[in-house]
Amino acid sequence: MHELTLDTVSLDYGTGNQPVLDRVALKLRQDEFVVVIGRSGAGKTSLLNLAAGFVEPTEGRVLLNGKPVSGPGQRRVVVFQDDALFPWLDALDNVAFPLKLERVGLAQRRAEARRLLSLVGLARATNRRIWELSGGMRQRVGIARALAAKPAFLLLDEPLGALDALTRSQMQELLLDVWAKSGVGALLITHSIEEALLLGTRILVLAPGGRGVRAEFRPGFGRRLLAGESAGALKDLPEFLALKRELVALIEDGERTELAA
Amino acid sequence: MTIETRALLSHPSLTSPEAEGRPAPPRRPRRKTRLLPVLVSTATIVSFLLLWWLASALALVSPVFLPSPAAVAISLGSLVTTGFVDATLAEHAAASLWRIFGALFFAVLIGVPAGLVIGLSRIGKALFDPVVEFLRPLPPLAYLPLIIIWFGIGEPSKIIVIALAMLPPVIISTAAGVKTVPKDQVRAARSFGASGLQVLSHVILPNTLPGILTGIRIALGAGWSTLVAAELVAANRGLGFMIQSASQFLVTDVVIAGILVIALIAFLLEGLARVVEARLIPWASHRN
Ligand SMILES: Nc1ncnc2c1ncn2[C@@H]1O[C@H](COP(=O)(O)OP(=O)(O)O)[C@@H](O)[C@H]1O
Ligand SMILES: [Mg+2]
Numbered sequence: 001m002h003e004l005t006l007d008t009v010s011l012d013y014g015t016g017n018q019p020v021l022d023r024v025a026l027k028l029r030q031d032e033f034v035v036v037i038g039r040s041g042a043g044k045t046s047l048l049n050l051a052a053g054f055v056e057p058t059e060g061r062v063l064l065n066g067k068p069v070s071g072p073g074q075r076r077v078v079v080f081q082d083d084a085l086f087p088w089l090d091a092l093d094n095v096a097f098p099l100k101l102e103r104v105g106l107a108q109r110r111a112e113a114r115r116l117l118s119l120v121g122l123a124r125a126t127n128r129r130i131w132e133l134s135g136g137m138r139q140r141v142g143i144a145r146a147l148a149a150k151p152a153f154l155l156l157d158e159p160l161g162a163l164d165a166l167t168r169s170q171m172q173e174l175l176l177d178v179w180a181k182s183g184v185g186a187l188l189i190t191h192s193i194e195e196a197l198l199l200g201t202r203i204l205v206l207a208p209g210g211r212g213v214r215a216e217f218r219p220g221f222g223r224r225l226l227a228g229e230s231a232g233a234l235k236d237l238p239e240f241l242a243l244k245r246e247l248v249a250l251i252e253d254g255e256r257t258e259l260a261a
Numbered sequence: 262m263t264i265e266t267r268a269l270l271s272h273p274s275l276t277s278p279e280a281e282g283r284p285a286p287p288r289r290p291r292r293k294t295r296l297l298p299v300l301v302s303t304a305t306i307v308s309f310l311l312l313w314w315l316a317s318a319l320a321l322v323s324p325v326f327l328p329s330p331a332a333v334a335i336s337l338g339s340l341v342t343t344g345f346v347d348a349t350l351a352e353h354a355a356a357s358l359w360r361i362f363g364a365l366f367f368a369v370l371i372g373v374p375a376g377l378v379i380g381l382s383r384i385g386k387a388l389f390d391p392v393v394e395f396l397r398p399l400p401p402l403a404y405l406p407l408i409i410i411w412f413g414i415g416e417p418s419k420i421i422v423i424a425l426a427m428l429p430p431v432i433i434s435t436a437a438g439v440k441t442v443p444k445d446q447v448r449a450a451r452s453f454g455a456s457g458l459q460v461l462s463h464v465i466l467p468n469t470l471p472g473i474l475t476g477i478r479i480a481l482g483a484g485w486s487t488l489v490a491a492e493l494v495a496a497n498r499g500l501g502f503m504i505q506s507a508s509q510f511l512v513t514d515v516v517i518a519g520i521l522v523i524a525l526i527a528f529l530l531e532g533l534a535r536v537v538e539a540r541l542i543p544w545a546s547h548r549n
Contacts, residue, residue, distance in 0.1 A: 087544035131547035
């Protein structure tokens with residue numbers, strides 16, 4: 001069981017403004033699906049970039065299993081909103097790409113890529129060009145490619161943000177399914193409250209102005225979704241609606257104190 | 262079309278969102294709108310030939326200045342079979358093409374790495390920019406005499422001059438290509454554990470390829486104009502040399518035939534570049 005820790009990290013882009021993140025602490029276990037939610041500009045992407053090793057904290061440390069890590073890689077893989085697929089490769093070779101970096105032989109890496117593509121429901125799109133794929137299919141390829149790197153943690157920065165509503169809810173269930181089957185820890189960034197409630201084993205509300213995690217929730221709807229209950233029915237539950245109201249209030253309130261400050 | 266406009270046209274906000282699992286239908290070629298420009302262009306060429314024929318048929322201009330289309334066609338035929346100044350047309354063309362592609366080889370060999378360095382590092386840019394900015398506005402003929410003093414009147418001088426003319430476009434387009442590399446692709450590769458060298462070869466180079474090919478296309482154009490001039494000085498083969506000799510003897514039909522052949526080769530090279538682009542980087546027009 002791997003564990004990724006942000007040990008009271010601060011981040012300052014050196015623009016002279018207040019730090020984007022101010023002494024934020026976060027512990028992520030491999031069996032968790034942690035969702036970070038907050039208004040845009042709250043520092044969600046910055047938090048993920050710290051966790052991924054794309055930027056180094058100005059204060060504090062990033063730890064993997066208790067040991068400090070720096071730089072990207074090392075069991076942490078990122079899925080971006082803009083899929084970041086390689087258009088000169090077809091779907092299969094995009095997924096096989098991380099294995100190519102490790103110099104896995106062609107036949108073996110393609111076999112593994114095929115397995116991962118069917119895990120994300122794209123068994124029949126292997127030889128398709130990237131630009132022939134819809135937004136949702138591209139994100140599936142992106143997720144399969146990330147899994148090919150054999151990560152312990154999947155870091156997802158609003159991967160469903162650009163999708164239409166229908167595709168988005170299909171992809172939410174797929175994400176949850178992949179998480180359950182692959183055994184990776186997930187850190188998902190979103191500004192959709194419903195998405196956070198449906199998927200997260202833990203939800204962190206990020207306060208604006210670098211003030212860190214404002215509140216933490218442990219909703220159990222993901223387990224029920226995995227067990228076969230429908231997303232529509234879950235969203236109508238009184239406890240779902242109550243939590244949703246609470247989250248909305250928290251995020252809006254955060255905004256109000258931000259304005260007052 | 263520049264890479265920037267291509268990127269702009271394929272920007273997601275300009276394309277409609279597609280339903281899940283249903284890719285965009287293949288674009289149907291629009292026959293009517295394509296046919297019209299071709300017809301107009303053909304009409305331009307035909308009327309140009311007609312005017313030319315009329316001018317010489319009515320003897321408006323002396324044949325010494327403007328031979329008839331028929332005379333040019335005949336001289337083209339004899340250029341192919343018996344040749345002019347000790348070489349057939351094919352031999353002249355081969356000499357010129359050899360210089361062009363020899364120069365292109367060196368321009369790419371030096372220009373692509375230099376462009377990569379400029380695009381990738383601020384220090385590299387500071388290092389090479391003065392050289393590029395010095396070379397770029399200089400007409401190659403201005404430094405040809407110096408090259409001849411240094412390297413003599415042989416083949417190397419010609420190739421060096423042409424390569425120097427080709428270098429700026431290759432460098433500039435390569436560097437511009439580096440700027441189009443999506444940051445997230447680099448980050449994705451880094452998170453898969455790619456080394457710096459792997460990022461360069463697997464992410465940056467493929468993304469830069471469209472820029473490099475654009476540079477090569479521009480370089481071929483620059484190369485042709487320099488070639489003809491370079492062959493005016495101390496050559497005994499080549500299309501430029503052929504035209505120059507013909508003009509000295511007032512063999513105007515060969516001059517015109519030579520010009521037409523140069524235009525034709527340039528046109529074919531442009532077509533070849535397009536084919537190469539379509540095969541090598543079909544994705545370039547689709548990237549976002
Ligand atoms: N590379 C950067 N340089 C300077 N400021 C940045 C940079 N990236 C983000 N910021 C600033 O940091 C704040 C948080 O941004 P971000 O982490 O992207 O928030 P979110 O993802 O929640 O919208 C914003 O005010 C943004 O302008
Ligand atoms: Mg963001």
